[in-house]
Amino acid sequence: MADELYGALAEFRNPEDLMAAARKARQAGYRDLDAFTPFPIEGLDRILRLPRPTISVVGLAGAIAGAGTALMMQVYVNYDYPLNVGGRPIYAISAFAVVTFELTILFSALAMLVGMLWQNGLPRLNYPVFNAERFHRASKDRFFLCVNAKDAKFEAGKTLAFLSEAGALSVELVPG
């Protein structure tokens, strides 16, 4: 039965309780932890030892791609059919700067949005935690800590007990 479990979910009243519980869980040796909160909690990631996100890198890549595309496009069209426009130079870099800047921003922003969703595995309409009975509060005013069933130290009963001691308002096992 445990193999089809997603994990154990514990509900806390406020971020402070959640953080405390999370700390305890780490000390207790749980590693595969995740938290679900109505808004981002400062420092929770450090407690859970989550890796630094790499959205910035994606954004930078997007920016470079955008700038490159824009410049290449503008230079190419003027190379392909060079026309004397008001005596201005064929490769009027100063004039091309504008569109280049715009595309830099555009590509970068889109890259980051897509990158964020991609890395988060979104869209993901159907997800185990949604089965949890109390989970609807996670987007309202409750703060949930989840010990994933894949965690080496996970044992349904023990884990639940542990979480309850950690000050949870409610705990439940989330089916996978």
Add this chain to the structure above:
Amino acid sequence: MRRRTGPQARPAGGQTLWAGIEELSDDPRFQAYIEAEYPAVQQFSRTARREFLKLMGASFALAGLTGCEKSSFVGALPYVDQPASETIGLPRYYATAVLLDGYAQPVIATTHAGRPTKLDGNPAHPTTQGRSDVFLQSAVLQLYDPDRAAAPSRHGDPVSWADVEVAVGTLREGWRADQGEGVRLLLGPSTSPTLQRQIDAFLKQFPKARVHLHAPAGLDKRRQIMAAVYGQAMEQHLVLGECDVIVSLDDDFLGPGPDQLRNALGWSQSRRRSSDRPGNQLFMAESVPSATGALAGQRLIADARRMPALAEALANALGVAGASRPEVTDAEGRWIARAAAACKGRPGRSLIASGLSGGGAAALWVAKINQQLGNVGQTLKLTAPISGPAGAGTLAELVSDINAGRVHSLVVFDCNPAYSAPGELDVRDAIKRVRSSVHLGLQRDETGALCEWQLPLAHALESWSDAYAVDGTATILQPVIAPFDNVKTQHQILAMLLGDINPAADVAVRETWQASFGDAFEAHWKQALHDGFVEGAAPFITASPVSSTIAPPNTAGDLDIVFRPDPTVWDGQFANVGWLQELPKPLTTVTWSNVIAVSPTLAKRIMAVNGDHVEVTVGERRVSGPLWIMPGQADNTVALYLGYGRTRAGRVGNSLGYDAYHVQPGTEPWLTQGSLRKLGTTEDLPVTQLHHRMEGFDLAREVKPGQVEPSSPEQASLYPAWTSSRNAWGMVIDLDSCIGCNACVAACTAENNVPVVGPEQVKAGREMHWLRIARYYTGDIAAPRSFFQPVPCMHCEDAPCEMGCPVHATTHSPEGVNQMVYNRCIGTRTCSSYCPYKVRRFNFFDYRLPADSSEHAAHNPDVTVRSRGVMEKCTYCTQRIEAAHVAADKENRPLRDGEVITACQQACPTRAIVFGDINDPGSEVSRLKRDGRHYVLLEELGTRPRTTYLARWRDEEKGSGQG
């Protein structure tokens, strides 16, 4: 048919002139061919289709800008038997002439597949030397006027020529009975020897018949004056080319009229004699500002009634016998003193001229002065009258005869007395009284509608006829297109009256010239047709004033009312020609209407502004029209312009403006007295230029002699130097020569298919002329200096417009032409917003002609017809440039200077516009760009225009504004 190339007669692109015409457009071979290019034709109404087919020539593309729609397969029809001489898609050129007040205006007609599309002056002609005026340029549109009478009619019901012949037959019976007693011919001005010959024959047949002349534009008056002064009928010719000093008393010799081309040429020649000072001095005393006055270095503002006095004062100052010293104002005195001083000591190098408002009194003194100064035979030449008919009575006499019941038959030849006669004569009423009346005219106009019979005349371009130019050089008119309606020439109809039923069109004319050409007739005939004129002007005669003094017209009443023919519709005969209606009047820039012009002071006195309706009362008669404040007009003179208020001109010309003829007196038609009052109403006039003060900018410049320093055409730029190709086109416009006559604008309109947008769009500020003549005032509004400045596209090398276009629709050619590609344009109008000269024009609506309108035929097939939503502008007549390139490239040679001539340049009567290759240091345009008077409009903007200007001379004498 024989192809000859008169080397002297070679306008742009080495055209080949065609002698004689075996025309094509009436040929079924043609009619079929048309549909190839006009799928639309099929959908036309039957009549429209007939009209259209008759107009359209063989295979040419009447380019319409249809965008990049899916190209479809259309029908194509070959000839059944192609004329040997015809090369499909190439224009052919014929020499002939169009008429203004009966005088020949020699033209080269460009025909595309049998349709005349463009008229230009005949460069070989001794008098006009290829120059044209607005009427000449627009005649081609008049030819295609859909409102022309298409068939003879009786009381308005169409009849056949057969019916006419029968009727004429019976008429002749009646006439013969009492030798033509009570038969009258009323003719418009005509110089045709053939017509004269036929009239003489007519008078021989009907000795008691009489001939009368109706010349609404004043030709008859001029003739009376000459007769009064010299005791015999004669015509005078100003030789302005030989003058150092010209003094004009209200004679607008540079203004519109049959003489304009010759005078403009002569004036500009003498004006340009030297490169470091104006070649002549022009003194002008005038009541109403005119082109001549605008150019006068010494301009005196005087009421029309002052002219005789001024003439006598000048005569007195120059010591003419019998001239006493009349009362003159200080200003007048100063002006006369200066004019006299300038004339003295220049025997035969000065010229005094006087206009109609001066009447015989002024003319007599002027004649005496000219004689005193030895100008007669030098700068003033006299000939026997060139314009006929000889010995004709006046319209007034005719009317009194009719009213006295002495007239039962009246034949009106190509004139419109019911509209254009002085209202006082009440001609309409008179015509109604005549038992049988016949009207010959292009249209069933006001007179045609009154007459029993209306017989449609062929247009000059459809006719065999002949006429003299102002100098008496004859031109044989040949049809350049077969009549496409059921019309006949005057000669054919006169022949009919003479009993020769339905003769061929050219018989009478050939007969006339048989005499002078003699045996080698055919050779002479063809030569004459090819050249477009017959060598030999009228011989000069000498004469001296006979009468000792002529009493000036009595001038009771406080306001002088003077009448002027309209500068664009003349006496009203061109009222239905859209091109002319849309031309801005030179000094007011008003279009589509005439105005009542008054001085700023007078306007202030009656508290009226431009557009307010005012009423002019002359005796019992009154007329009301929009007021126009004319800076520099004499305070107590009101100017009325003839030619408007027509009721049967056609769809274009009806009910525009007011009818000034209505208040014109019968006896003294050109200067009378009356009163002016303001009415409550006002109207928004269709004006193309709203602001006329130069506001202290140096847009149209002047230089004093001695101020000039040679200029370098080089202009600095931050942008990279673009390698130019072999030719680099440029233009120079000489402001000193520009007389503001609009010929360039009309020519541009004809050449480039510039649409007519109508008064409402002009009011909205959307006129489409690619070339506008800016008109500026400087100085005191009461006595300003006036400037004309033609402003086409400047073709800037660093063009702001080009960098504004997001789709490469306007770019620069290696030859320096600022290109506008209509079919690429999406209409952002950025180019126009960025253009510092605002020379671009936009198709705010679809201004194209309706698909079935006959005026299509006047389109130039080498120029795209622009659709809605695209920008357009002057292209330096690129179609001509490219045609020249093709011609040169086929011969594998470089272009020659003068091989490309723009339409405006070709038309300009004073050769003020010069176009050419600025890479060729020897070219005329390069020479002018090095001239001392050369300057660049808005040079400070660094746009480096290719179109530049020569500043206007300013005479050394000061106070030239006030005189």
Add this chain to the structure above:
Amino acid sequence: MSDRSDILPTRQSMGGITDQLTGIPLHFPVERRWLIAMLFASALLLLLMVSVVELFTRGVGIWGINIPVNWAFAIHNYVWWLGIGHAGTLISALLLLTGSQWRNSLNRFAETMTLFAVVCAGIYPVLHLGRPWYVYWMFPYPASMGVWPQFRSPLEWDIWAVLTYLTVSLAFWYTGLIPDLAAARDRATRRGWQIFFGITALGWRGSTTHWLRWSQAYRLTAGLAVPLVVSVHSEVSLLFAAGQIPGWHSTIFPPYFVLGAAFSGFAVVSIIAVALRSWFGLQNLVTEDHLDLLGKVLLATGLMTAYGYVFEVFDALYSGEEHELQTLADRFAGAYAWTYWGAVIFNFIPLQALWWRLVRRSGWMLLLISVSVAIGMWLERYMILVTSLYRDFLVSSWRQFTPSFWDWSTYFGTIGLFLVPFLIAIRLIPMISIFETKELLHEEKAEEQHG
């Protein structure tokens, strides 16, 4: 990092806020008023449609434009709308970066406003074309003509700028919206709402890793949005400054335009804030402090714009170029002096009332002043465009412009184009950022506890 003073009343619970805000779409409280507003807006939208049909069938000639004034309403309303749009981005992005969290109650509808304002602006470049059906020629694609767009043209720049701006605003807006959509999803009971919010929320579950990546993306996008806004309106200004027409050809234009944009934008934000607040009883979230702050910002940007006016005058005088001087004189006393003085009066006179705290904190006063500013800025754009064009270098081409009926109808129509989707948005999505307000509330409570 956050304002010291509590901007949100702390006597409210996160749950309360969540229910209150998700409740607006889920159990829409003000049906009738909304319907009336919607009716009005749709009428305007219909007017726009009619105008556009007329425009496309007959051509831009139906407007009052001519030569020389061949740009008028189309371009000047384009600038006006785009300017309004800018405030949204500035509020949400700039203030996010500066960490002024009072924005949290305003950013959502400010951004929404931006979106639809930019849409309104965006249609004008198409409408004003002579041949709008060829608008695609402005984009580089391998055409059988072998001709490409012309990238030196400010108009070409604008197309890219506006599209970029629209897309990035949309991305930013949506990124911020995801967690709230999730919240609404979890509150929704009816199936339809569940599916709508379920899909749009993309299955957001507030996992910490997600929040981590999300926050980074959100802040970085904000970081991009700020220079973007500045660049966009600078480009719009270049549309004029690139031409040599007197009154346009000025280096001060870019900052001048951007400030003006922000000014008018904040005005419209204030209008919407006051309106929503009273409509949906959001006084607890959009507090008088918010209005106060908005008032201050309005005052500040207003004064900066005023500086722009002053400097423009100085510019012309200093240059001493005769055409510039002539244009300047013409603005003061010419045929369109009313637009200049109208702009000055509407923009800056009522504005001065904002020096008083009392005025700033009164919704209605703020509303009136903001409306006046919106009008004033509209007049300013009109003035900049028309007074420069109608009298440029050559006296012979001077000519006035009078808007035609279709000019006005198109303009009022776009107001409908703005209102309709905005009202729909109010109906569908939380108009105030739920999670951000909760975050702020939590911080404030935390501060309370630690004294």
Add this chain to the structure above:
Amino acid sequence: MVRIVDPTARHRVTARMVQIFSSVADTWLRLFLIGGLALAGGGTVAAVGFAHSAYMTDTDIRPHQPVPFSHRHHAGELGIDCRYCHNDVETGPQAGLPPTETCMTCHSEIWINAAMLEPVRRSLADNTPIQWTRVAKLPDYVFFRHDIHIAKGVGCETCHGRIDRMALTYRAKAFTMEFCIDCHRDPAPHLRPQDHITDMAWEPPADARKEGEAIAAHEGIRQGELTYCYVCHR
């Protein structure tokens, strides 16, 4: 006190549970997204392709003609020179369609009674032209001149294709601006000696470019001046 929620007690799951979608929903959503993107991209490519397609450029149809005139027979098998019928091609903008007279020069001798030539005979009889359908047509705003192209060594075949192999005439080359501009940018490879202008079978030599450049130089072709707008658009 802590509530323990029993995982096995599935039936107690309430309406407030937020698991709205089944797991297949995700698959559908992803498919939908990918589909949408593919559609957008594909559409653009298709549109551009369509503009170049044979349909849009009319290179795919053999329009109906009143007389099934075969260039293959006349130009190919009989080897009649193009200029015999299209006799304006060297002198004017348009090559010109042969007048009926031209047809009859031969067909008054041969195939006198052929049924298919009836329209020709009728045309001559009642002096009405034959209603051909035009195959090679450019938009109104393109001003093309045959004479200069012939004069500068552009062969008929270059634009009209192997007419001599067409039983029924069709448009061999897509008359797009690209097509014209290619040659205007770099004429050399497309030029041929004057005596081969109407030669359908002419093959460019191995060193076409060198040959072409020689011709270009000899004909004084204005290299680099042929790509500006006014050359073709006015």
